[in-house]
Amino acid sequence: MTDYFSRCRTFGVALAALIGFLGGAAQVAAQNVQEPAPEMSGPVNESDPYENWNRKVYSFNETIDNWFLRPVAQTYRTVMPGFADRAVTNFFNNLTEIRNFANSLFQLKGESAVVAAGRFTYNTVFGLGGLIDVATAFDLPERPEDFGQTLGYWGTDSGPYLMLPFLGPSNPRDFVGLGTDILLLPSAWDAVEEPDVYFARALQIVDKRADLIPAEGFMSGDGYTFVRNAYLQRREYLINDGKTMSDPFADEDDDLMLEDF
Template identity: 35%
Template sequence: MNSIRWVILCAAFALGGCTASQDERIAAVKTNQAKQDRENVTDPFESINRLMWIVNRDVLDRFFLKPLTQGYVAITPQVIRTGLLNAAENVQEPASAINNLLQGKPDDSFDSATRFLLNSTVGIFGIFDVATAIGIERKQEDFNQVLGSYGIGTGPYLMVPVFGPSDVRNFTGELVDRYYWPETVFSDPYAIGAGVIRLIETRATLLNQEDLLERSLDQYLFVRDVYFQRAAFELSDGQLGQQTEEEIEEEADDFADFEALLEGTE
């Protein structure tokens, strides 16, 4: 027991003594890895991924996810949607606390743990985001970002049924995150419900951006590029810029013009 206490004390002193230069080094490693991820995209399973993209886009999304999302948005008041999403995201805070700690960010880890404590109690099981209201912002980190912070690349690109774009590192990170408390002790209906809410709200944010996708020359490549840009942005903690909506739209316009030029030469 004493040895365990000494290990905990040593870890606490090590984290407490984390200097600004160490923070900068960690940030530099993450930013460098994010750049490599963007520059070295690998897609050895492209033929399978493209087939799964068609299944996701033309079957699962068109006939199930999109109608479900549109119906949910239409009949659910915004205040209820916000509360349900807050509760679904609140159960991820302990995972963020651990993942921040594993990346050498004790302050962010403390914020995540504090958010979970406040929102689960004062915020009534996370329905109300009390922590944000008093200035404790969400510092979401997943195990995928932990792996990236240690210089592990994304690995091959994957198009996962239902859930869409992913990669080997991200897929592995999501599996690990599911073994963090409290999700490990929740009953299946609650865990599934929280996952469905997060999925529907994610799909809802894309409803107004479908025109950009429809206008792209190659929808599969467009989604893959945007996915890796977003992943690099998150891994670098916002240091590596993400394409703005205007840049994406301009790129879509270029694709449309190029497509029209090809049609004119036929």
């Protein structure tokens, strides 16, 4: 048990620099999700009462990314063949299907739970241990679910926007959800022994950061505002199963001008 929590803490530290940038490149992906979220779904709070603090932390996280993580990811992207890069991404994505399955059950989404179980089975058995995403070819696209979404599904308010040191964009609800996913819920990572788990986690971080490099071109205007809006919109999209209830971008007069036609 001690070793398990030690691995979790190590993962949290290692993942920190990555998540600090992930929010900035978060994208609203189109997904065919059929089960609607209940009317009691907790909204994403778009307020930013701690903006002064959040901006300082954002600058700190950005410095870590610029000086360490991004150069490593850029080198990885340069030397890694495209097919191998895709295989690594598929492998780590496949491991998250257990989390997706558990949280789908918590949200009473039977179809999503079946999809998660099917994806893990297809990709593990027929996709060479998850290196090939054969499930998508069988019309089983990923339906990401985490415990932060579970809390939101059952009506828990997100609380104010927070930019956390190393952990990046978050809010009280998602921070609790992240800890629950890592420490309490079953994970395929439990089967990985030390020290292999540390090397695998490091590879996962670099691979994900490398995959985000092309998305940097979409960032415009004030970086902090872009990161905040992208994060808020992405979380609302996920919690409401693809139905965006409001557009945080539309609230920024200096970033988005609406014209009457």
